[in-house]
Amino acid sequence: MTLTIRPATPDDVPTILRLVRELAAFERAPDAVEATEATLAEALFGAHPAAEAVLAARDGAPQGFALFFHNFSTWxxxxxxxxxxxxxxxxxxxxxxxxxxxxxxxxxxxxRGCGRFEWAVLDWNEPARAFYARMGAELMADWRIERVTGDALVRLAEPF
Structure with a gap:
């Protein structure tokens, strides 16, 4: 039983969305997923892809995925x-x-010549935090994620 990791294809979109929904349920937010097969397909395989994904499978059965994209560090x-x-x-x-x-x-x-590989992890997810530490990741204790969505995003975009 060999584990394979391969880039996702358009045919994988239903599987990826199913796994995203499983992840949301695990992260205690089962109703938070707004993505659809159409929006996910556009984001991953449209004219201007916003992200990429890879699937991990054993004997053809999906066992996990990772979705990623590029950011940029001015530093x-x-x-x-x-x-x-x-x-x-x-x-x-x-x-x-x-x-x-x-x-x-x-x-x-x-x-790809990247200077960093980073991600966020929920503070309550101790198994993931321990796993990432074992893999060599450093918790950025002084940094917090800021987010603006919905009506707050619309208000922020208004001219002053």
Missing amino acids: TGRRGLYLEDLYVTPEARGAGVGAALLRHLAGVAID
Whole structure:
């Protein structure tokens, strides 16, 4: 039973969306997913892709995925790789799937000349935090994520 990691294709969109919904349920936000197959397909495979995804499978059965995109650091003067989502199915956890996905993306970052590979993790998700620490990740204790959505985003965009 060999684990394979491969770039997602348009045919994988339903599987990716299913895994995104599983991730949202795990992260205690099952109703937060607004993505549809159409929006996800456009984001990953449209004229101007916003992100990329890879799937991990064993004997053809999906066991996890990672969705990522490039950001940019003015401090390094180089682009970085940002991991938006990493998810491993419950039955595959502990079998090296998450580590394989992270290692694969680290290789992508190196191949593309990225200065950083980073992501966010929920503060309550101790198993993930411990896993990332074992993989060599450094928790950026002084940084917090800021977000503006919905009506607040509309108000922020209004001229003053």
